[in-house]
Amino acid sequence: MSGTAALGRDAELAEVDEFLIRVRAASYALAVEGEPGIGKTTLWSETLRRARKAGMLVLSCRPAAAEAKLSFSGLSDMFASVGDEPLGRLPEPQRNALEVALLRVAPGGPALDPRLVGTAVLSLVRMLSATGGVILAVDDAQWLDAPTSSVLAFAARRLDSEPVGVVCASRPHLDGLGVLGSLERERVAHLRLGPLATEPLRALIGERVTRPLPLPVLTRIAEASGGNPFHALEVARLLPEGDGADGVQLPVPEDVRSVAQSRVGALPGATRAALLRAAVLAAPEIRFVDADALAPAEEVGLVRVDPRGRIEFSHPLFAAAIYSSASATQRRDAHRSVAAELVDAEERARHLALGSVRPDRAVAAELDAAAELACSRGAPDAAADLLARQAELFGERRAGPSLLDGVQVLARHVLDEGHLE
Numbered sequence: 001m002s003g004t005a006a007l008g009r010d011a012e013l014a015e016v017d018e019f020l021i022r023v024r025a026a027s028y029a030l031a032v033e034g035e036p037g038i039g040k041t042t043l044w045s046e047t048l049r050r051a052r053k054a055g056m057l058v059l060s061c062r063p064a065a066a067e068a069k070l071s072f073s074g075l076s077d078m079f080a081s082v083g084d085e086p087l088g089r090l091p092e093p094q095r096n097a098l099e100v101a102l103l104r105v106a107p108g109g110p111a112l113d114p115r116l117v118g119t120a121v122l123s124l125v126r127m128l129s130a131t132g133g134v135i136l137a138v139d140d141a142q143w144l145d146a147p148t149s150s151v152l153a154f155a156a157r158r159l160d161s162e163p164v165g166v167v168c169a170s171r172p173h174l175d176g177l178g179v180l181g182s183l184e185r186e187r188v189a190h191l192r193l194g195p196l197a198t199e200p201l202r203a204l205i206g207e208r209v210t211r212p213l214p215l216p217v218l219t220r221i222a223e224a225s226g227g228n229p230f231h232a233l234e235v236a237r238l239l240p241e242g243d244g245a246d247g248v249q250l251p252v253p254e255d256v257r258s259v260a261q262s263r264v265g266a267l268p269g270a271t272r273a274a275l276l277r278a279a280v281l282a283a284p285e286i287r288f289v290d291a292d293a294l295a296p297a298e299e300v301g302l303v304r305v306d307p308r309g310r311i312e313f314s315h316p317l318f319a320a321a322i323y324s325s326a327s328a329t330q331r332r333d334a335h336r337s338v339a340a341e342l343v344d345a346e347e348r349a350r351h352l353a354l355g356s357v358r359p360d361r362a363v364a365a366e367l368d369a370a371a372e373l374a375c376s377r378g379a380p381d382a383a384a385d386l387l388a389r390q391a392e393l394f395g396e397r398r399a400g401p402s403l404l405d406g407v408q409v410l411a412r413h414v415l416d417e418g419h420l421e
Helices: 010-025 040-053 073-078 084-088 092-101 114-129 146-158 198-208 215-224 229-238 243-247 256-265 269-280 291-299 316-325 328-339 345-354 361-376 380-394 401-411
Strands: 028-033 057-061 134-138 164-170 188-192 303-305 311-313
Touching: 010 028, 010 040, 010 164, 010 188, 028 040, 040 057, 040 134, 040 164, 057 073, 073 134, 073 146, 084 092, 084 114, 092 114, 114 134, 114 146, 114 164, 134 146, 146 380, 198 215, 198 229, 215 229, 229 256, 256 316, 269 291, 269 311, 269 316, 269 328, 291 303, 311 316, 328 345, 345 361, 345 380, 361 380
Parallel strands: 028 164, 028 188, 057 134, 134 164
Antiparallel strands: 303 311
């Protein structure tokens, strides 16, 4: 966060600096909370930048709605940069459990106990923190998959004097849920983002919107947006070209998602179809979409394609707007279409289920296999969800008794809304 992006957040940045100082002495957590579009990701990213500058190891993930039900999707992203050598120093049962959970090795033998995965994460984080501070960071924590949330909560509760910080950005009113829900209150600092003041908001619009806007128009946008940076920027971008902007009626819908839908709706149909494929995928890549059709969305800044070919929405609200504005038939078609190209059994099965409207034995078999895989990786809650989807399609669960028994046995260890004990 630099330049105009930091204006108006001096008090919040001071709290971030205080958090990083406290982490040096003992485990501590920071909850960044606020309404959609208020600037949580910007502040979260700046927290990580300052942590890296201070010499801390940052392990982070940014889950999306499409990943919320995938086993250990967040954990895999968070520990992607941790090589095999640190994992090799774990006790063999822990190393094996973590490698299976992260899909670094294929599952084998009996289903993993979720507590073993949690213990492995705790041991690994302690080991990594022995040479310096570690930050575990989750953006849009409301979309973190339940297995990841459970093992991170398991580890966070058992950290004490270790220099480990946990940073979660999420929507408000989620107290008691997720990674930070079971931590003692004195171990969590809550940073609730409010509206941005008029002057920094005007400066932000002036920096991000390429065409000049008269000062009266900037002031009207700042006031009408209620201090929400995302809302203000999108309203400014929707204003008509030319000198008539000063007297035009501002396009201010009821909420920021409506603003996002307005921009998405102006795109060609082929571009919206390409964006829908990207929106339904947990890890969208350019190989899954028509690059030429996606280009107009890149040009207007809705998405970017990184050097690895991964597609990133400039804000999660755009992905939500794409999905919510599509018809039920378009959504089902998109889910079935991407399922045909996916290798991961669990993600493929979920897309097949979401693309189905009537019982299908082939889809049922895929859900069975995916639930068994989730169970073998120590994610019984994900397995149970897959079986629930199967029940929705067939009116009853068709999984074999051994699989159902395995899910039930492992689920006994998942207490307090997914936290392990």
